[in-house]
Amino acid sequence: MxxxxxxxxxxxxxxxxxxxxxxxxxxxxxxxxxxxxxxxxxxxxxxxxxxxxxxxxxxxxxxxxxxxxxxxxxxSAVSPEDDPGAAAFPDSGDLAADLKLVLQATVDELNEPAYADPARALSAEGILNPQLGARFLEHVLAPGLRLYGTRLTAARERGEIRPETDVAIATDLLVAPLTYRWLMGTGPLDHAYADALVDHVLTGLRGA
Structure with missing residues (x-):
């Protein structure tokens, strides 16, 4: 045997x-x-x-x-390749509503310690370590920024925002203040702030 x-x-x-x-x-x-x-x-x-x-x-x-x-x-099914809140970036035809929905989802994620603690650490370390910072940008930030750009480009083509709008700058106007408040703690990071941010940015992008 x-x-x-x-x-x-x-x-x-x-x-x-x-x-x-x-x-x-x-x-x-x-x-x-x-x-x-x-x-x-x-x-x-x-x-x-x-x-x-x-x-x-x-x-x-x-x-x-x-x-x-x-x-x-x-x-957690919220891939940084697709940006917080933007995995299926909405395009309902109402630009303000779509942007508010995405920014509100981003606020919720940034207020979740399991996400926020390592994200904040990597943001800071990326400044001191350029190679790590480049990877953080490539894998975490850049894909989501491209989705904003795609949605804003569609809005520009439909006449929802001014035809001369620089989409990259418009994206920065939406994302940078949120990120700054999150990193620096200069004020409450909530849905009301996200909504107000969208309203102020679109006032400028739409013009008279």
Missing amino acids: SEKATPTPDAGRRSDRSRRAIYEAALALVSETGYAKLTIEAIAARAGVGKQTIYRWWPSKGDVVLEAFLDLAQR
Whole structure:
């Protein structure tokens, strides 16, 4: 009678479990201790892996947090590839209503600590680390900005805003104040602010 074969360990599954544990540890620690106090050693200890495992996969703690953040967004079905609130950017024919809906959804996400803490950390780290900042822009910010641009371009072609409107600048006018208030805490970040922002920007874009 032959002996029963011993199952071969699944290295890929083990790696997936370790990677998932590292993601969860990094995001939890960013919220608990802040990015400045975050260390690879702390992530490794929380995840139950050796720190060399982390260094083998990522060159810095910023890279760990960025990848964990992208994974979180994908699993929560609000992909940063599609921008908060803009995964299906509405085009109802009412530009003001569409923009308010998107900005309100963005406000809700920015007020959610699970999203906001790592996003704020990555925004700040991206200034000090240009390579990380470029990846954050490419994977988190740029896709959503393009969706704003597409919607505003359609509005310009329909005559909803002035024909000479620079779509890139118009996008900045909508997104930048929201981001500034979120980063700096200069006032309440709520639906009322999002609605007022849209109204003020469209007053200028529509003209007389």
